[in-house]
Amino acid sequence: MSEHAITVVVNGVRHQGRVPSRKLLVHYLRDDLRLTSVHVGCDSTQCGACTVHVDGHAVKSCTVLAVQADGSTLGTVEGVATDGVLHPLQQAFQDCHALQCGFCTPGMIMSSLDLLERYPDPSDAQVRAWLKGNFCRCTGYQHIIEAIRSVGHGSGSVPNEHAGTREGSAQARVCHGC
Amino acid sequence: MAADDVHAVTSLRARPDAAMPAGPDDAGQFGRPARRREDLHHLLGRGRFTDDIVASGEDALHLTILRSPHAHARIRRIDVARAKAMPGVIEVLTGADLTQNVGPLRANWIWPRMPLPEHRALSEKVARYVGEGVALVVATDRYIAADALEAIDIDYEVLAAVTDPYRAAQAGASVVHPELDGASIRGNVLQHVPVRAGNYAAARRKADVIVTQRLRNQNLVPGAMEPRSVHASYDMTTDVVTIHLSSQAPHIMKRMLAQVLNVDEHRLRVIAPDVGGGFGAKLHLYPEDVLVTAMAFRLKRAVKWTSTRTEDFLSTNHGRDHVQEVEICATRDGTITGLKATIWGNLGAYVSGMGPGIPAVNCGMILTGVYRIPNLHVDTNLMLTNTSRVDTYRGAGRPEATYLIETMVDRVARRLGLDPVEVRRRNFIPPSAFPYTIASHAFCYDSGDYPKNLDKALEIVGYASQRAKQERLRKRGRYLGIGLATYTEFTGIGNGNLLAMFGFDYGGWEYGRVLVHPTGTVEIHTGSADQGQGHATSYVQIVCDVLEIPAGQCSVVEGDTGRVEFGLGTFNSRSMAVGGAALHEAARRLLAKAKRMAAHALGVTADDIVYAKGIFSVRREMSPFAQGSRVLRRGTRDLVGKVYRHLLGVQPVQVGAGRDKISWEEVARLAHFLTTYPNGLEPGLDERVFHRPKDFVFPFGTYAAVVEVDVETGDVDVRRLVAVDDCGRIINPLLARGQVHGGAAQGLGQALLEQSLYTDDGRPRAANWMGYAFPRALHMPYIEAEHTVTPTDRNALGVKGIGESGSICTPPAIVNAVLDALSPLGVTHLDMPLLPEQVLSAISTARRERSRSVDAIGSGAVAT
């Protein structure tokens, strides 16, 4: 098995190492760098538990070889909080009870950070569509969507089209986690 | 779309101005939406799941398993020489190598006199399902361990297989365990469990309508996001193997591993660290748990195995998988008089932990649900087939029972032209009838108010206006359906005696311990640990509610047999009703003792102490007698003090002397360092409780679904999903809601998306999520979760359980809604999942039959 020297910057720290050519990026991050927030939930590129940032974009690290990441800047959830202060999205996840077992959470956070970068104020439908590659078996997604939307720019400014209806009030009531 | 059209309820954003829930520090109260103490480490990327563990300072060896590609095959020859010779490979073993030291896996719910097929951790001679392990490799690296599997030469003789529980019962079906056939069982029927009540035959004779239907509750993959994983490390000094295991029941696993491996239980420590979802599938002992532990003992090294998703599909227990033939009798006014059911419940190729009890008890003995149905004739057949084992999956038997009765009640209503709401009301067990023993005599329901709960669901969904809307849309060729389902279930596995009679070997208790450190911080130990539900947060709420100290002063220890001595585990939504009740009792005893300590220090009796928010104070309005005795006691102490000082030059400890108040922290210190203790009290504040509940508790609820079916594409659009649960008193509404949402997603998955299918030769059609539709965010409607509160007197907290409601009640609500939508087209039945192609073909079949019968009537023939 051929080996390759790679250099990556992960969460602001430069790492140089040698990896076998077949080693997956997720295994490099987990086993070599011990960044164990990067989870492996499947073997068919579907669940998104392994989502990290590669040069600022959400990527499923189970579907990238470590050698392919050579020269890239990588981000994992370990690097999202600054100086012990949670990123607003992390805080929203706690406030909205958007995680239960927490296994999908790092991937959810990394994926939705990319979403918010592209669409600062996503609609419910946009969030749901964006998360098609991130599975969660615990939450039914509802609190995750509430958390993500609560940190969208201009939160609160979108008129509630169901306000005053049975649907609207039901929603408003169930939302007091956020 | 016209203005009055139904629309998906999707677009409200989280309101930033909404009241913030209490933070962890002020959250110590029952009933508050406390944010979770479990969240932070996950959010920061510091979660610790089994695959993340590094123990005993070494990288673990990787264990991989060679799995049978055949559903049923004899192993003719197996040669591991080539694999063994590969660099980096430490060990390669087959079933034959293990028979000496590794016993067969046991189940925990073994029906009296039921034979148990031998289940070895690696099969030696015959593989009985696709995915069954036949050899193992231990190597230094996961890639090498995977390569080595390919170097094992194995030769199979493929045998006929059967994977469907109904077909397995038919004459001529291939037999999964010929060694049992004829000797102790017949064919593949491991056990037949009959339930009889009243006089079903008479009810049938007198019935105005008899409705029959064959139902299929499909085979499902529980699908926790964290695949199963086990890591075992050997400690040279203590001769103990520590097993990190993604498990819902570490204590039970310790007991069972000790039995299977024939080692003393004190040589095992099982830790369930962060567990990435369980849903029942991580409750039982698996071959890999045994193999990894055995290898750690054998190699005296750390060894681990983490399932791939494909392995998880193949080897982790599945759920449901019933075929049910049902007949229900009713009178013209909608009174249901009798129920007959024959159930074929799949157990898989071997018997898993609770496998037999799920169809037989959890389903077959509670089929009557929320209704008074006096006459019963139920036969449950526990079937062996060539699938992976089938056992507990969120709801475990109650979803199968609820789907059966709730879809049948709708059928009765449709047949009689009655509103399904009215048929439900007519047959409900009335609130005045509780406690109520159901016809099967297996359960006595504690409390319930079904009409009130139903009304609330109807009000939220706007039942009358939805019916009006349905009418309007039908005229325009659009098919809206409104579906209801009302469930009850039993939670809090209680009354160990009754269960033991049915062969359940867990017992029915839970262990809780509350202890106070000398500095006043509190530690809570529980045997019923968390897999994401937020147990720690809730337990702290329960304990702090009693102790009136800040939540930040408490920590929770769970999931570690080395630190929590006893436990049964987390299943059957029992954690709050049993585990929480244990902690509640421990906290109360602890506070009572602390009061006695405080009273001693302050020179009064415990009766004259009032406690609030961390302060013990002397009651203002003490009786003259108590006041007198306090003066006397003080005088005596002063005198004794003086004597000591005078004679010995020392000062006795008198913390509370002359004071009227003493703090929690001071009492904590005194409890450990007093020189004298009040009448016979031992030092310390440390209470341990094995709480054994009086009986089960019975949550209930009503789910309402509004769907629109596109009759051109067969697509089902769930517009509304209303969940009104009654789980008794609610400890944390935020977390309760999370449970409902998650359960509803799994329920919707069952109703519309998920199924594990097998080819004729027994191969699973889906070996991972490529072929198995898992609910994604896009599939989910906005869930409107509400509650009614009917407490129970079966535990001091008045709580029931909420973990399983969504997966129990969502499928029948959605299916009833779809059948309601399609009833004008003559569609009367659909099997889950309601895939577009199935919906379309049901519509076209119904249309064909209609036109045929119209033709027949037109030509003078009599339609039958």
Ligand code: FES
């Ligand atoms: S592990 Fe990468 S998508 Fe599932």
Ligand code: FES
């Ligand atoms: S929180 Fe458990 S999978 Fe999402």
